[in-house]
Amino acid sequence: MELIQLQNTDSLYKDALDLRYELFFREPDLPREVLFDDLEKNSLHFAIKERNSLYAYGRLSEESPGVFKISQMVVRPDMQGQGLGTRILAKLTHTACENGAQVIYLNARLHAVTMYQKLGFKTSGESYVAGRTGVPHIKMIRCV
Template identity: 60%
Template sequence: MEIIYLNSTDEMYQQVLNLRYDLFFRERGLPREILFDALEENSTHVAIIEQGDLYAYGRLSETAKGIFKISQMVVKPKIQGKGLGSRVLSELVNSALEKGAKEVFLNARLHAVSMYGKIGFETVGSSFIAKGTGVPHIKMVKCC
């Protein structure tokens, strides 16, 4: 399996959009347009693929000078728990550091807090319900 960086014009990017929609939004009856938030176009898109198949994905966005947000982390359900999410996360953190990050943050689903913690993210504040999906999350931060 290899890690690749994607552009929105890449064929694999459509697979990314489909996986994100299927796992995060379809079940909640949300429109596909929800994928195209204010961060989408100017983000770094990282995926793990093998023989043309998508297995994992994550997005990195600079929200302010030196402040980066990781979002839309997803791993195909049939291969979750095999470390692919951690590989994508590490790649995104390294990319943020190369771009001069002072801080990297994300909003973690509560069941994923331990994975993010293993890579140095710490929880901040209380859990909250995500507006778009109604799923509980908590902010996590990694200082650089």
């Protein structure tokens, strides 16, 4: 399996959008446009693929100088538990550091906190329910 950077014109990017929508936004019946938030266009997009199949995806956004946000991390359900999320997270974190990150943060679903902790993220504050999806999350931060 290969870890690659996607352009928003790639067919695998479109597959990533479909997977993100299916796993994050379909159940709460949100419109597909929710995928295209303020960060989407100016973010870096990474995926793990084999042949022409997308298995995992993550997005990295520089919100302000030295402050990076990881978001929209997703692994295809039939590929979960194989370390793909950890591979994507490591790539996103490494890329942020290469680009001058001082702080990297994300909003983790509670079941994924342990994976993020393994790569140096620490919880910050209390858990909360995401307004759009109704799913419990907690902010996690890693200082570089």
